[in-house]
Amino acid sequence: MTEPLPAGATIGILGGGQLGRMLSVAxxxxxxxxxxxxxxxxxxxxxxxxRATTAAYDDTAxxxxxxxxxxxxxxxxxxxxxxxxEVVAGQRPIRPGPRALEISQDRLAExxxxxxxxxxxxxxxxxxxxxxxxxxxxxxxxxxxxxxxRFGYDGKGQARIEAAADSEAAWSAIGAAPAIAEALxxxxxxxxxxxxxxxxxxxxxxDPGRNEHADGILRRSTVPAPLDTARRxxxxxxxxxxxxxxxxxxxxxxxxxxxxxxxxxxxxxxRVHNSGHWTQQGCAVDQFEQHVRAIAGWPLGDGTRHxxxxxxxxxxxxxxxxxxxxxxxxxxxxxxxxxEARPGRKMGHVNRIRAR
Amino acid sequence: MTEPLPAGATIGILGGGQLGRMLSVAxxxxxxxxxxxxxxxxxxxxxxxxRATTAAYDDTAxxxxxxxxxxxxxxxxxxxxxxxxEVVAGQRPIRPGPRALEISQDRLAExxxxxxxxxxxxxxxxxxxxxxxxxxxxxxxxxxxxxxxRFGYDGKGQARIEAAADSEAAWSAIGAAPAIAEALxxxxxxxxxxxxxxxxxxxxxxDPGRNEHADGILRRSTVPAPLDTARRxxxxxxxxxxxxxxxxxxxxxxxxxxxxxxxxxxxxxxRVHNSGHWTQQGCAVDQFEQHVRAIAGWPLGDGTRHxxxxxxxxxxxxxxxxxxxxxxxxxxxxxxxxxEARPGRKMGHVNRIRAR
Numbered sequence: 104m105t106e107p108l109p110a111g112a113t114i115g116i117l118g119g120g121q122l123g124r125m126l127s128v129a130x131x132x133x134x135x136x137x138x139x140x141x142x143x144x145x146x147x148x149x150x151x152x153x154r155a156t157t158a159a160y161d162d163t164a165x166x167x168x169x170x171x172x173x174x175x176x177x178x179x180x181x182x183x184x185x186x187x188x189e190v191v192a193g194q195r196p197i198r199p200g201p202r203a204l205e206i207s208q209d210r211l212a213e214x215x216x217x218x219x220x221x222x223x224x225x226x227x228x229x230x231x232x233x234x235x236x237x238x239x240x241x242x243x244x245x246x247x248x249x250x251x252x253r254f255g256y257d258g259k260g261q262a263r264i265e266a267a268a269d270s271e272a273a274w275s276a277i278g279a280a281p282a283i284a285e286a287l288x289x290x291x292x293x294x295x296x297x298x299x300x301x302x303x304x305x306x307x308x309x310d311p312g313r314n315e316h317a318d319g320i321l322r323r324s325t326v327p328a329p330l331d332t333a334r335r336x337x338x339x340x341x342x343x344x345x346x347x348x349x350x351x352x353x354x355x356x357x358x359x360x361x362x363x364x365x366x367x368x369x370x371x372x373x374r375v376h377n378s379g380h381w382t383q384q385g386c387a388v389d390q391f392e393q394h395v396r397a398i399a400g401w402p403l404g405d406g407t408r409h410x411x412x413x414x415x416x417x418x419x420x421x422x423x424x425x426x427x428x429x430x431x432x433x434x435x436x437x438x439x440x441x442x443e444a445r446p447g448r449k450m451g452h453v454n455r456i457r458a459r
Numbered sequence: 460m461t462e463p464l465p466a467g468a469t470i471g472i473l474g475g476g477q478l479g480r481m482l483s484v485a486x487x488x489x490x491x492x493x494x495x496x497x498x499x500x501x502x503x504x505x506x507x508x509x510r511a512t513t514a515a516y517d518d519t520a521x522x523x524x525x526x527x528x529x530x531x532x533x534x535x536x537x538x539x540x541x542x543x544x545e546v547v548a549g550q551r552p553i554r555p556g557p558r559a560l561e562i563s564q565d566r567l568a569e570x571x572x573x574x575x576x577x578x579x580x581x582x583x584x585x586x587x588x589x590x591x592x593x594x595x596x597x598x599x600x601x602x603x604x605x606x607x608x609r610f611g612y613d614g615k616g617q618a619r620i621e622a623a624a625d626s627e628a629a630w631s632a633i634g635a636a637p638a639i640a641e642a643l644x645x646x647x648x649x650x651x652x653x654x655x656x657x658x659x660x661x662x663x664x665x666d667p668g669r670n671e672h673a674d675g676i677l678r679r680s681t682v683p684a685p686l687d688t689a690r691r692x693x694x695x696x697x698x699x700x701x702x703x704x705x706x707x708x709x710x711x712x713x714x715x716x717x718x719x720x721x722x723x724x725x726x727x728x729x730r731v732h733n734s735g736h737w738t739q740q741g742c743a744v745d746q747f748e749q750h751v752r753a754i755a756g757w758p759l760g761d762g763t764r765h766x767x768x769x770x771x772x773x774x775x776x777x778x779x780x781x782x783x784x785x786x787x788x789x790x791x792x793x794x795x796x797x798x799e800a801r802p803g804r805k806m807g808h809v810n811r812i813r814a815r
Binding site: 456 | 748791811
């Protein structure tokens, strides 16, 4: 058994958004310091970190100086360039390891990885140009979704294709980049499971939540999701399979479609996840602390949920409802310190505590 | 109705210990920045604040520069010198106002203030020298406690007097400083109520907790305290009376003795309070956020407790039990980032979530 990271050690965080902010607070709660690396100055995480580096991900000297000042490195978003990780990995442990990031950065690799584990995914086919789309639709059925392999998030880089005639339009809509065609599933609802794996291999899952999206952005997660015991067990088992296969260390968000035939894995996010914010009010150890525990070599929290929670994202002008939300006795408010409420921008979230 | 402090504004905090640290995190959660002023560098609060000034409380230039950079000022411990507050008050609002601080800095003024409100206190008498002790014992009874009027905390500056013959010894034990003699009460247990008053005068109380001390230091708060409805109402009413009388803005901790005759007020602390740490796991809005809400002009949270909590302070070498505590599924751990575990030093606390 490895010794945990000593008190006062510094955790490096690649990425400076709200997930990094909440990781930084959780690290502080366990007696650690954080150092945030992000191309933008004074972002949500830098505001609550002990130290911040503002530099581009291709600034090797800045990355090396960052790595030299920290004890272990993690990341808060999956589009950190692999080259940046390579620089850091030469000096410090990166948890989770780069393999989970590589897989989650490429939808095709991700689907093949999941299918290779025997997990259900939506039928998919690679699309390297508009000419591939007709054949892909033949394979996965129509209508389908065309999704870029890389750099998609919050519904960006996606287009719906009704028929092969839409090929050119869909291809240009997603920015003419390598893609996959993915079958549109008939699902009852979307869910996610937040799971963690510790440095010594133990796996812990939080209760799955039901997710609602609008314009491709998560709006609400309700926990517990309306799943029977068998499905809840399925969720935990598939999460364990994914984490073990990757020799993963840290928290992962796994998005699921709940269908009549069972759980279908939509995608994996090798980081703390928006749909896990409810754990801040629902559990003794939330997902942010769980991630810090994992990468710092602590025993994991057991994930017990002590109340029901409904998490609502405050997106764009949702923030104007703050005075009303602040008067709701059940509402725990979490704001991200972003100055300007642009459309689609996540400004904060609210966890509403519900009766058990 | 005043407008709340705008998002991105900076809250100045006088004092840089663990209370300031947790206030800073709560301020960040509501979208504010913090600037900590403390004579010691890199203390618990400075580690999680946006900015820190390291300077003495009599450094007028540093206090003025601090005030110039913040929008509102609060304090996290009651021994901030009045002169420091005067400097700051010339430039920025201080919440709560200096009057509560003045009263709580002087045990005699505090007792007279409480008695003046018609609240029950332990019988007390001023002691300005060892020659006053015999008469004071005649007034309050023996045995009694001799307590310095100023700068007492965590049981420091106190001595027990069995009889007038102990006068000289007790006087020198407390450091030969102006004091009060206070009757030793026969109480069932100690309790406290954490209350808040908003900028517009509304008062909110959390459920009282039962407190256990060792060596003058709080070790454990258990919520709810075993009080009947009438006593819980008494606690809320007396808290409201104290807060209103001071035109108070912010959170206050009020320590009580629970006696067969009812609640007796021990002392008031014009700040967030160690015995209110349980609210971090028990309520949607914890005492730290409540304080920030009050001083920033937000509506207060309503204090609803959604689970039972037992708070244990980790004092000195208690921190060595951390590996075991980290394995308790009900334990939410809060560490203060202090490097060295000296005897009597508060290193952190644990909130254990109990069944409702």
